Amino acid sequence: MSTLANSSNIFWHECPVGKTERHKLLNQKGCVVWITGLSGSGKSTLACSLSRELHSRGKLSYVLDGDNLRHGLNKGLGFSAEDRTENIRRVGEVAKLFADAGLICIASLISPYGKDRDACRAMLADANFIEVFMNMSLSLCESRDAKGLYKLARAGKIKGFTGIDDPYEPPLNCEIEIQEKDGVCPTPSAMAGQVVSYLEDKGFLQDQ
Ligand SMILES: Nc1ncnc2c1ncn2[C@@H]1O[C@H](COP(=O)(O)OS(=O)(=O)O)[C@@H](OP(=O)(O)O)[C@H]1O
Ligand SMILES: Nc1ncnc2c1ncn2[C@@H]1O[C@H](COP(=O)(O)OP(=O)(O)O)[C@@H](O)[C@H]1O
Numbered sequence: 001m002s003t004l005a006n007s008s009n010i011f012w013h014e015c016p017v018g019k020t021e022r023h024k025l026l027n028q029k030g031c032v033v034w035i036t037g038l039s040g041s042g043k044s045t046l047a048c049s050l051s052r053e054l055h056s057r058g059k060l061s062y063v064l065d066g067d068n069l070r071h072g073l074n075k076g077l078g079f080s081a082e083d084r085t086e087n088i089r090r091v092g093e094v095a096k097l098f099a100d101a102g103l104i105c106i107a108s109l110i111s112p113y114g115k116d117r118d119a120c121r122a123m124l125a126d127a128n129f130i131e132v133f134m135n136m137s138l139s140l141c142e143s144r145d146a147k148g149l150y151k152l153a154r155a156g157k158i159k160g161f162t163g164i165d166d167p168y169e170p171p172l173n174c175e176i177e178i179q180e181k182d183g184v185c186p187t188p189s190a191m192a193g194q195v196v197s198y199l200e201d202k203g204f205l206q207d208q
Pocket of ligand 2: 037038039040041042043044045046144146185186187188191
């Protein structure tokens with residue numbers, strides 16, 4: 001019998017301490033803030049600024065950053081469509097656990113494919129998945145080139161780089177869009193403020 005067949009003999013074990021109790025303890029509601037956008041669009045900057053702002057308000061959050069997770073949980077995954085799908089799936093599952101724990105989980109990954117993001121959305125109650133689109137032009141992202149990767153991609157030294165020779169599918173159904181105006185991007189604290197306002201309006205920053 002294969003290992004896969006054995007995996008059907010597993011059962012869900014319910015724990016007596018539930019989500020509502022955790023929410024009460026933390027005075028907040030768990031959710032996933034999923035930040036998607038091109039490399040250099042400001043995903044990590046927003047994630048950190050948002051986490052800092054929430055912390056200063058006494059709210060517990062945790063950042064799952066694509067780049068960082070590729071050093072551990074997702075070590076060994078590359079950038080083929082299949083590997084990106086598996087990367088997003090794993091982070092979606094981890095983010096779901098953090099949200100269930102009562103945290104405001106901030107996931108920042110390029111997550112270029114709509115179907116992969118939608119699969120993560122489907123793991124949670126719809127309202128608990130807040131998709132934030134960093135709607136920055138390729139030219140702005142490329143001009144930043146903080147890690148020199150666009151330069152390498154343009155020179156053909158990195159193949160399959162998102163936005164250059166690999167696709168990015170903009171969200172069709174995002175909750176929040178962060179946009180540049182006339183080539184100018186909002187400050188990190190203004191971007192974080194936009195997300196905090198949304199979380200506040202939707203009642204995530206209190207337990208009921
Ligand atoms: N081919 C290619 N395409 C895109 N990005 C690349 C590539 N190779 C390396 N990098 C670096 O990996 C970071 C993106 O990792 P993610 O896990 O967020 O990517 S994905 O969601 O699986 O598409 C990305 O980080 P960010 O710049 O923070 O987005 C890059 O630093
Ligand atoms: N709102 C912003 N205003 C000014 N510079 C920014 C802003 N957001 C990001 N940056 C800068 O752009 C570069 C890329 O940002 P980063 O957050 O690393 O993007 P990503 O995580 O999407 O790759 C960094 O040097 C960062 O300091």
